[in-house]
Amino acid sequence: MSPKVLTLLLATLLANVEGQKLIPMKDFKPDGIGGLWYLIQRTKPLYNDTVACITSTVNHKDGEVYEVILNYKSLDNERLENRLVVKDDTDHPAQFLFTDKGDSSCYAILSRTPVPDPIDLDIAIRVLERNEVKLPLLRVDQSNC
Numbered sequence: 001m002s003p004k005v006l007t008l009l010l011a012t013l014l015a016n017v018e019g020q021k022l023i024p025m026k027d028f029k030p031d032g033i034g035g036l037w038y039l040i041q042r043t044k045p046l047y048n049d050t051v052a053c054i055t056s057t058v059n060h061k062d063g064e065v066y067e068v069i070l071n072y073k074s075l076d077n078e079r080l081e082n083r084l085v086v087k088d089d090t091d092h093p094a095q096f097l098f099t100d101k102g103d104s105s106c107y108a109i110l111s112r113t114p115v116p117d118p119i120d121l122d123i124a125i126r127v128l129e130r131n132e133v134k135l136p137l138l139r140v141d142q143s144n145c
Helices: 003-014 118-130
Strands: 035-042 052-062 065-073 079-087 108-111
Touching: 035 118, 108 118
Parallel strands: none
Antiparallel strands: 035 052, 035 108, 052 065, 065 079
């Protein structure tokens, strides 16, 4: 999956917030995005403030087809799941990327573990700051999952 498509896909899934700037990541390897991710911090509530134990799994199904599975726990302690199937359009690759300075961008910090290394978390926050994302972020409770 192309980095632009994957970045926009993940951004669309997570929350809504005003983003002011976009600095593309150098040497991004989209094949490394597959698997289980824990949502650690986010810019605004996903569904509501009580949602906890949020994970996202990206599976490469076949060819250009990817499945994204979002799992979370509701206020009633119910486990909920959303699934999205995405086909990468390599016949018409994105040649331009436009940023919207309105309330349409989404930002979150994801980790391969429920509790990330504090140094890695700090690095991720600095990247958001350089991209002029409004901080502080909301923490996602990943305990008792």
